[in-house]
Amino acid sequence: MPSPISFQAIRIFEEDGKFVQRIIERSTEDLPEGEVLIQVHYSSLNYKDSLSSSGNRGVTRHYPHTPGIDASGIVAASTDPDFKAGDPVVVTSYDLGMSIDGGFGEYIRVPAKWILPLPEGLSLQETMIYGTAGFTAAQSFWELKVAGCIPDNGPVLVTGAAGGVGSISVRLLLNEGYEVAAVSGHDHGKALLRELGVKQILDREEAVDSGNRPLLKPQWNGVIDNVGGIPLATALKTTKPGGVITTCGNVAGAELSTTVFPFILRGLKLIGIDSQNCPYGLRKQLWQYLATYWKLPNLKVGLKEVSMEGILNEIELMLRSEVKGRVVLRHKAAE
Numbered sequence: 001m002p003s004p005i006s007f008q009a010i011r012i013f014e015e016d017g018k019f020v021q022r023i024i025e026r027s028t029e030d031l032p033e034g035e036v037l038i039q040v041h042y043s044s045l046n047y048k049d050s051l052s053s054s055g056n057r058g059v060t061r062h063y064p065h066t067p068g069i070d071a072s073g074i075v076a077a078s079t080d081p082d083f084k085a086g087d088p089v090v091v092t093s094y095d096l097g098m099s100i101d102g103g104f105g106e107y108i109r110v111p112a113k114w115i116l117p118l119p120e121g122l123s124l125q126e127t128m129i130y131g132t133a134g135f136t137a138a139q140s141f142w143e144l145k146v147a148g149c150i151p152d153n154g155p156v157l158v159t160g161a162a163g164g165v166g167s168i169s170v171r172l173l174l175n176e177g178y179e180v181a182a183v184s185g186h187d188h189g190k191a192l193l194r195e196l197g198v199k200q201i202l203d204r205e206e207a208v209d210s211g212n213r214p215l216l217k218p219q220w221n222g223v224i225d226n227v228g229g230i231p232l233a234t235a236l237k238t239t240k241p242g243g244v245i246t247t248c249g250n251v252a253g254a255e256l257s258t259t260v261f262p263f264i265l266r267g268l269k270l271i272g273i274d275s276q277n278c279p280y281g282l283r284k285q286l287w288q289y290l291a292t293y294w295k296l297p298n299l300k301v302g303l304k305e306v307s308m309e310g311i312l313n314e315i316e317l318m319l320r321s322e323v324k325g326r327v328v329l330r331h332k333a334a335e
């Protein structure tokens with residue numbers, strides 16, 4: 001066992017019914033059990049992190065807690081033969097940052113089966129620009145392609161397009177020659193989407209229909225939905241026959257009100273995305289794609305890199321839906 005190391009971490013405390021965020025000193029002895037101790041170089045901000053940081057018990061049951069569902073860094077110590085000190089590695093999802101102390105601390109200790117060796121072709125920083133948001137975008141994009149969505153059939157609609165999952169989805173689609181129609185409710189989000197090369201940008205209101213008609217004019221070749229609720233129900237009414245829709249989020253609502261008609265009259269496929277439990281084999285394959293065939297030349301457009309102090313502010317902005325693109329947390333080890 002290596003000697004204990006003291007390190008800094010963001011910690012969320014529950015005090016008098018309120019959730020308070022502090023940067024504190026911890027020891028590797030305080031970390032949960034696991035085979036591999038990792039010195040974290042980068043983490044990233046995802047919607048789930050903002051929920052965990054603000055006391056959402058659907059994400060994190062027990063406090064005090066260190067959020068951060070993503071981490072990339074260097075193995076500091078390992079009792080598992082597949083990893084040795086000095087290996088560059090990536091951890092996303094599973095229980096990291098939810099019930100296990102996450103990447104908003106300078107060290108994590110996790111089970112070996114959660115860890116991927118750093119994919120060749122990506123730096124530690126680049127893996128976190130993707131992070132869970134980018135991985136989820138990759139999983140959605142992959143499902144679209146497997147279900148037969150090809151660039152020739154017209155625009156693919158992306159909802160929540162200026163957010164983490166949305167903005168990487170937009171890039172993956174454009175990079176492979178798909179036409180994109182992107183939904184955003186903010187000027188700063190629209191500016192990012194224009195910078196990425198999106199020609200068709202819709203206001204949130206243009207992508208919602210609350211009427212009773214089960215089907216509307218078909219417009220979309222496919223849909224990557226990141227928001228759920230009425231926008232997803234509307235996407236089902238407006239996707240072309242044979243089209244495919246992926247869904248991964250619920251920022252616009254967890255309920256889905258629809259009919260069977262999009263499925264039985266237009267043959268649509270609705271595919272759920274669960275990146276947290278994506279099987280290890282597919283996870284590894286998709287990371288390889290992100291590092292090679294799908295590697296984005298414009299990955300850093302819209303990137304904001306912040307320190308531990310800076311991420312606290314970004315959490316607040318994300319809760320107000322004011323973050324655009326990706327926010328990466330750079331720890332001292334990366335400097």
Ligand SMILES: NC(=O)c1ccc[n+]([C@@H]2O[C@H](COP(=O)([O-])OP(=O)(O)OC[C@H]3O[C@@H](n4cnc5c(N)ncnc54)[C@H](OP(=O)(O)O)[C@@H]3O)[C@@H](O)[C@H]2O)c1
Nearest residue numbers: 047136160163164165184185189248249250251252274275
């Ligand atoms: N299933 C999975 O595996 C998985 C993995 C990762 C994330 N997710 C989920 O995916 C969603 C997006 O995550 P993210 O990390 O990309 O979050 P994010 O960066 O906060 O992006 C969400 C975007 O949704 C839009 N939005 C917010 N409130 C909305 C509303 N009421 N109606 C319509 N649009 C709204 C915002 O864009 P504008 O303000 O520009 O409209 C925002 O940029 C979250 O629900 C998250 O929990 C799921």
